[in-house]
Amino acid sequence: MSRYVLDHHQEGERERLALMSGLLDPMHRRHLERAGVAPGARTLEVGCGNGSMSAWLAAQVAPSGRAVAVDLDLSLADAGVPALELRQADILAGPVQPGDFDLVTCRAVLHHLADPATAAENLVASARAGGTIVVIEPDFLPVTIADPAEVRKFWDGWLAWSRSEGIDYFIGRRLPELLCGLGVTDIEAVAETALFNGGSLWAEYWRLTVTELRPQLEESGKLGGRLIDAFLRQCADPAWWSQAIAFTAVHGRAPRAEDAAGPC
Numbered sequence: 001m002s003r004y005v006l007d008h009h010q011e012g013e014r015e016r017l018a019l020m021s022g023l024l025d026p027m028h029r030r031h032l033e034r035a036g037v038a039p040g041a042r043t044l045e046v047g048c049g050n051g052s053m054s055a056w057l058a059a060q061v062a063p064s065g066r067a068v069a070v071d072l073d074l075s076l077a078d079a080g081v082p083a084l085e086l087r088q089a090d091i092l093a094g095p096v097q098p099g100d101f102d103l104v105t106c107r108a109v110l111h112h113l114a115d116p117a118t119a120a121e122n123l124v125a126s127a128r129a130g131g132t133i134v135v136i137e138p139d140f141l142p143v144t145i146a147d148p149a150e151v152r153k154f155w156d157g158w159l160a161w162s163r164s165e166g167i168d169y170f171i172g173r174r175l176p177e178l179l180c181g182l183g184v185t186d187i188e189a190v191a192e193t194a195l196f197n198g199g200s201l202w203a204e205y206w207r208l209t210v211t212e213l214r215p216q217l218e219e220s221g222k223l224g225g226r227l228i229d230a231f232l233r234q235c236a237d238p239a240w241w242s243q244a245i246a247f248t249a250v251h252g253r254a255p256r257a258e259d260a261a262g263p264c
């Protein structure tokens with residue numbers, strides 16, 4: 001079974017996932033609407049977290065369609081949403097109903113996985129030929145220019161810790177190539193970055209995330225308490241503006257038999 005560093009049973013994880021939904025669902029919905037999601041469709045979300053996007057997908061495809069939401073741990077997802085099926089599964093173990101779904105999506109999942117290439121292959125194999133694929137993952141490029149210097153050092157330590165945990169915070173830039181290599185066609189990719197200040201919802205997201213992981217961060221020896229405290233002070237200061245993640249969204253179509261081998 002795959003291991004996930006932000007276990008759903010950790011204190012604060014429900015609130016952290018709710019913040020993620022509030023901050024990222026509008027962008028995710030925009031990408032799905034652009035790709036096209038219609039009543040009657042069969043959709044799959046992998047790594048659904050609290051299930052907010054899958055509940056939205058279910059509302060789009062109901063009453064004749066069906067949304068399936070997969071996660072290693074469904075304890076924070078709402079059961080009982082019409083047209084939504086929650087399914088506990090590991091995307092590294094294989095495709096979900098191979099070749100079945102009209103639309104397959106995942107957000108902020110692949111960067112946590114030991115083998116993102118296999119997960120991407122299983123995602124694509126879950127879609128019907130010509131079905132829509134929308135994958136959104138982070139790229140932490142913006143933290144490499146964060147100010148002030150102490151915050152940049154905080155991020156250096158954060159990235160060193162994440163590498164030691166097998167988390168790839170720079171996967172965003174490689175997604176188009178990864179999907180292209182799997183035969184995905186009509187690929188389009190875009191990245192967007194929120195600029196946020198101390199006291200904002202993004203700052204609160206980071207406060208919760210860093211607080212939840214603090215024992216692990218300090219134990220790892222990659223990030224000390226002084227830098228963590230300096231970062232948390234900035235997160236409370238409304239005069240501090242910064243950016244952290246470039247969310248990279250890639251749209252494409254699952255391969256069809258008639259697709260010629262060649263550039264995506």
Ligand SMILES: C[S@@+](CC[C@H](N)C(=O)[O-])C[C@H]1O[C@@H](n2cnc3c(N)ncnc32)[C@H](O)[C@@H]1O
Pocket residue numbers: 002003004017020021024046047048049050070071072073089090091092106107108109112113
């Ligand atoms: C960072 S959370 C993102 C949740 C949600 N997609 C969002 O953006 O709000 C990553 C989610 O992926 C799930 N996950 C991690 N590894 C997985 C795997 N191998 N198969 C299925 N889900 C997985 C975790 O349990 C967690 O809910």
